[in-house]
Structures are given as structure tokens and as C-alpha cells.
Amino acid sequence: MECPFCAERVKDEALACKHCSRDLRVVRPVVLEVEDIVQELDALRRELDHVTATLYRKRYPARYFAIHSIAYILIPAALLVVAHIVLTIVFPNLSALYLRLASVLIPLPFGLAINAIQKVQLRGAVVVGLLTAILSVMCMLIVTGINDRVPILPQSWFDWREVLEYVLSIALAFVTGNIIGILIFQVLPSQMAQGGKPNPAAYKIARMLGQHVGEEQLRRRARIIQDLMRTAGPIAGILATAVGSIYAGLKGILGT
DSSP states (O other): OBOTTTOOBOOTTOSBOTTTOOBOTTTHHHHHHHHHHHHHHHHHHHHHHHHHHHHHHHHSHHHHHHHHHIIIIIHHHHHHHHHHHIIIIISTTSOHHHHHHHHHHTHHHHHHHHHHTTOOOHHHHHHHHHHHHHHHHHHHHHHHHHHHTSOSSOOSHHHHHHHHHHHHHHHHHHHHHHHHHHIIIIIHHHHHTOOSOOOHHHHHHHHHHOSSSOHHHHHHHHHHHHHHHHHHHHHHHHHHHHHHHHHHHHHHHHTO
């Protein structure tokens, strides 16, 4: 918690501030209660944002889906196709590695933006990411077919597998951006506003790790466990989707 006298950060269990030496025994319950209220208000704000976005979608469905289609499907798909044209037709001698890297980096900020601006969560990001990937890859196949005068659709299972891996790479990059948005705009603010009372699940795990400790030590241990639980999921999701996107994008090039 933050000392109300000198504004320095001290442990929630502290009885006196180590910076200004003021007694915190009287004010500590009030400070912790205020932190709990701030956390609840932050959760209510996020819920209000979600409800507002839902109401807007239901009230203006055509406008909502038009904005989403243009901003988060058509624009990233167009950028991906432009990158494809530049890196394969304008500069045909460049390594295909540059195109695959561009296909990972371009969708990522759009996945983050759709969470930050439109409050679209993971499930919606998966759908939008797949639509973006399918549209962009289909346009790339059309461009390649016209330019090289070859069939637009793949003619073998190997070619189909490469196309599917490319689609998966773009979609996972979009989802990675969305999870980063969840971590930045939801998990981290919640952690910073966290009050002094860990949830029951964290208390239960803390007791399993050692029951013969004092209440203050148990609460400190439960707080650490709760912080790890709240951040581990999004971080693991970012790593998993990022690795999957890069692997799917570079698999054909690296021959693995």
C-alpha cells in the first residue's frame, strides 16, 4: 500500500512507514479499504465498457460490423497484400523470410487495437483474425495466379498445407496482439490497483504450501500467488500464440 503521509510504497502488513516512521496501525484499514474500492471501481469501469460496446453493437449492427470490417479486416488484409506484392513481385529476389515476418508483424497491432478501442476479447479476436488471414491469403493467391499465370488455388496437398500454415500464422499473430492488449489494459491495471485482500483461491493455495505460518505471512504469500495467477495466463497465451505464429509462418521456409 501507499503511505498516506509521505506517499511512499510500504508493505500491506507494515505497522509503521519505513520512510517517514509514521504509525500506520490506525490508517492502514482505511487505506486498504480505499484500495479495495478503487479495484472494484476499475472492474466496474471495464464491465461498463464491455456493456457499452455490446449495446452499441446491438443498436447499430450495420455500422458496428462495417467499422470492424474496414478497420480490423480490410485494412490489415490490404497491408498484407501490399507487402506480398512488394516483396514477391516488385523485389522478387528478396528472401521469403521477409514476407513471413511482415505477415506476423502487420496483424499484431490490429489485434491489440481491437481490444483497446473496441473491447473485443479473445474469442472475437480469433474470429476476426481468421477472417483477416483468409481474406489476405486468398487475395495473395489471386495476385500470384494472375502475375505468374498459374492456377489460383493450390494444386497439391503440400501447397494446401503451406496455405493453411500461412493462414494460421496470420491469425495467431492477430490473437497475440489481442492478448497483449488484455495484459496491458486489463491485467496490469488490475494488479496496480490491487487491494490488500487476496482472493480465496490464493489463500487456499497458500495454506497448502504451509499451514503453520502467521496470518500476516499467509496473506503475503497469498498475495504473491494471486499476482502470479493473474499474470501467468496472459503471458503464457502471448508466448504460445507468438511461437505458434512464427513457427507456422517460418516452417515452410526453414524446412522443418
